[in-house]
Amino acid sequence: MSYGRTFPLWRAAAGGDWRAYTRHPFVAGLADGSLPRDAFLHYLVQDYLFLVHFARAWALAVTKADTIEEMRTCAATTQALIDDEMRLHVETCAAAGIDAAVLQAAEERPANLAYTRYVLDAGHAGDFADLLAALAPCVLGYGEIGARLADEATADTYRDWIGTYGGADYQALCAEVGALIDGAVARRLGPAPEDSPRWPGLCRRFATATRLEIGFWDMGLAP
Numbered sequence: 001m002s003y004g005r006t007f008p009l010w011r012a013a014a015g016g017d018w019r020a021y022t023r024h025p026f027v028a029g030l031a032d033g034s035l036p037r038d039a040f041l042h043y044l045v046q047d048y049l050f051l052v053h054f055a056r057a058w059a060l061a062v063t064k065a066d067t068i069e070e071m072r073t074c075a076a077t078t079q080a081l082i083d084d085e086m087r088l089h090v091e092t093c094a095a096a097g098i099d100a101a102v103l104q105a106a107e108e109r110p111a112n113l114a115y116t117r118y119v120l121d122a123g124h125a126g127d128f129a130d131l132l133a134a135l136a137p138c139v140l141g142y143g144e145i146g147a148r149l150a151d152e153a154t155a156d157t158y159r160d161w162i163g164t165y166g167g168a169d170y171q172a173l174c175a176e177v178g179a180l181i182d183g184a185v186a187r188r189l190g191p192a193p194e195d196s197p198r199w200p201g202l203c204r205r206f207a208t209a210t211r212l213e214i215g216f217w218d219m220g221l222a223p
């Protein structure tokens with residue numbers, strides 16, 4: 001799974017942290033069904049709150065975009081988060097007796113707070129490329145995990161989660177975001193982005209967000 005040409009370069013620059021994120025014990029527990037249900041529901045409530053702020057960050061990207069095409073992809077991603085991805089959270093939680101009001105009133109864990117506000121700040125302090133570098137590990141990491149688990153999962157306990165991220169709609173979104181990143185980086189850093197003085201900073205943003213993803217899974221295992 002590559003999702004464009006920039007993503008594999010950023011992923012490689014994140015080194016072992018990428019593997020620690022995408023092969024986290026929480027992910028292994030989704031794949032073989034061994035993840036305790038209370039940990040999963042706790043994670044899902046936190047992830048609902050995460051997605052609220054994540055959608056805000058994609059909406060910020062609309063305001064940071066330079067072209068109509070960039071705006072369109074960011075607006076479509078914001079909508080997909082709110083209308084498609086969050087459905088998994090709302091419906092799974094409702095089936096477990098956690099209604100929308102409880103979801104919305106839940107308190108954010110520090111690991112959650114740190115991650116979403118880091119992404120938002122990347123957008124506020126930086127430009128469109130900075131924001132995309134901070135958003136990329138979330139969108140594309142879950143795409144990579146979902147695609148792998150759709151192939152490898154040995155239990156169907158968490159099939160709804162795996163189906164959401166491994167499914168055609170989410171995978172198409174990842175391809176679109178990968179292309180958005182390639183275009184945005186070429187437009188702002190030039191035809192050889194790796195040689196731009198901005199490149200290390202973007203790699204750093206991606207790597208920081210990757211570490212925050214590891215922290216999010218860790219948080220998920222501690223209901």
Ligand SMILES: Cc1ncc(CO)c(N)n1
Nearest residue numbers: 047050051138139142216
């Ligand atoms: C923590 C986290 N990262 C990425 C995604 C994918 O959108 C998600 N739902 N939650």
